[in-house]
Amino acid sequence: MNSPIPTDAAANAPDPTPPVASAETGAGQTAAQPAVGSQRALWLVAALAVSGLIVGGVVWQKVNGMQEILARQSAESQNNSAEAHALAKQAVSLAQETAARAAVLDSRLSEVALQRGQLDELIQSMSRSRDENLVVDIDAALRLAQQQAQLTGSVEPLLAALKSAEQRIIRASQPRLVPLQRAVARDIDRVKSSAVSDTPTMLIKLDELVHQIDTLAPANAVLPLRNADKPGVVASGPQLLTWWQSALQVVLGEARSLVRVSRIEAPDAALLSPEQSFFLRENLKLKLLNARLGLLARQIEAAKSDLNEADATLSTYFDANSRKTQSSLQLLRQVKDQMRTLQVPRIDETLAALATAAVGR
DSSP states (O other), X not given: OOOOOOHHHHHXXXXXXXXXXXXXXXXXXXXXXXXXXXXXXXXXXXXXXXHHHHHHHHHHHHHHHHHHHHHHHHXXXXXXXXXXXXXXXXXXXXXXXXXXXXXXXXXXXXXXXXXXXXXXXHHHHXXXXXXXXXXXXXXXXXXXXXXXXXXXXXXXXXXXXHHHHHHHHHHHOOGGGHHHHHHHHHHHHHHHHOOOOOHHHHHHXXXXXXXXXGGOOXXXXXXXXXXXXXXXXXXXXXXXXXXXXXXXXXXXXXXXHHOOOOOOSOHHHHTOOHHHHHHHHHHHHHHHHHHHHHHHTTOXXXXXXXXXXXXXXXXXXXXXXXXXXXXXXXXXHHHHHHHTXXXXXXXXXXXXXXXXXXXXX
């Protein structure tokens, strides 16, 4: 591209045309003025054209630069768009994969939660079954011990069963069995503080009474005189007795053996014959043996009734002044007194607590 010529330099340049003679100046001056004007116009147009070309070149350069910039930006935008599209695809794929993994984790978590719930139910069921079995075993053991205590008349079997039940409950360490533990502790204290008679000792006393019946004398029995075989009690010595005193002593002894005066409170005892005395003794033995059987069978009321009848028979038909009769009555009344404390204490509180624990309330 040619360099443009400045308009001012063209205007100030020296005119190459030689000057016309002064003579012709006047005549040709009028004709030369239009030519100069047209020349100047041409130069002006040329300058304008050159200026336009220059401006156009500059503009074109700017346009080309802008196009290049736009093209570069467009290419970068396309590259960025492709990269963004690829990243978007990756993000979508990652999101789908994450969602799939989350769904799998949710399903596994649900399965784990379900399995844990089933395991908890199984553990609770096993715990309940263990507690129920423990309650059933303790209940059976205590009822059996109570029966043994009633049969033997001793609280030792019942006390041992209560202590064993307390230890088993403590080892179980279940809060729902705490009321049962408290009830067992209270019954242990109650059984320890109760006074229960010794049944074997009572049985021995009844057997002794049965053996003493044959040695007891009836109330209407004829007893030998006291000191009847000791005639020397009346006199101080044979040398001081005369023959008539000796004869009188013999006569008085014989008279006393023929007539006997005694006091009998019950008329039936006075009229009792020797044969009836035998049956009376046997009947009294049967009463004592029935009382013994009632004591073994824990039929306390029946045993007490038989002992009361035996006491009445001893007091009515046998000699109340005899030491053997008094000893038998004393032994019989000791058995009757011991029977008042023969009742074995019950463990109703523990049994009620066991029933409550069995139903799970």
